Amino acid sequence: MRLPAWAVPMPRRAPFAIWGGTPLSFANRGATPYRTSMETGTHPTLERGDIMTVALASGASTGFGRLTVEALARRGHQVFAGLRDIGGRNEKAAAELAAIAAAEAIDLRVVELDVTDQASADRAVAAVIDAAGRIDAVVNNAGMIFPGPVEAFTAEEAQRQFDVNVFGALRVSRAALPWLRRQGSGVLIQVGSTSSRVTIPYSGLYAASKAALAGLTEAWHHELAPFGVESVIVDAAPHSTNIGVNAVMPADAARMGAYAEGFGGFVAALSERQTQAPADPRVVSDAIVALVESPAGERPLRTVVAPASQRDAIRSVNTAATEAARAVSADMGVAAFLAL
């Protein structure tokens, strides 16, 4: 696909080469339309001694992803906003990001990234490497929700839910991890959900996908630790983003009909509560930014971003899960392989 002119990184006056070296070269990297050289300079937000991070986030057209890439770039990081279909459905969002980058002279670039396509993920990571020479933080944010009674969804619809929320993160991470391992540093940050810990009705597919994402996160956490690479997850409660607008309902009207009363009442109750207490999505992007900026080795495996009334309950499940992992792995004789 031919990219619009504004999608190609602009010459920039910002960041500074804190790693100061030659970009890594790695035989496996793919072709990319992005070419730029590393530049040096100063940035108004990062202070002396702060570390400038090269970050790639998926799903940056709206919601948490959009807030995250803007916040990271404004803080002086070198940020690659992954958007799918930037020549079409996300043309406006991509142009807006490019305009923000130009107006504020921040290092925020748009890269094409459809997480359902491994080649797209490979190209996006290659674009980051070509431009920056490294990649420090991968924010696996792209996601969707397929709300409704589980029975109403076909297996194909369930696969689509998992294809974005689970395999999407797998694809992007698979593209980035050879670089992170070679660097001996970096972090995968998954945008998960409290529903991976507490499953309520009518969000079964979504909860299952986020539970799967949490499982991947934990496995990566243990497996990547010996390489100096971290994997963490943000368990976010419901917040006001475009996720509802982009929700995909079951196509099977007859099966949906059987659940109409319960589902209708559920949606009404949920909407009423969310209207009473709308949750600012910025707290989630703030948490992601804090994880990106945390010193290596000090990032918690799980960060819960939820109202105080829910937070302690979710944290207690997380604490119990960590204790259970320690106990079970000790019993299996593999405790030494856990990074807990």
Ligand SMILES: NC(=O)c1ccc[n+]([C@@H]2O[C@H](COP(=O)([O-])OP(=O)(O)OC[C@H]3O[C@@H](n4cnc5c(N)ncnc54)[C@H](OP(=O)(O)O)[C@@H]3O)[C@@H](O)[C@H]2O)c1
């Ligand atoms: N909002 C909440 O209440 C909540 C709570 C917990 C966790 N989360 C999670 O937070 C993450 C971000 O969601 P959000 O709430 O910010 O919703 P959102 O505003 O709808 O953002 C979702 C983003 O994912 C992108 N996306 C969807 N499919 C994609 C694909 N195949 N390839 C690349 N990008 C794709 C969307 O791009 P398009 O614009 O092209 O569709 C959009 O940029 C998701 O993983 C979601 O599950 C949300």
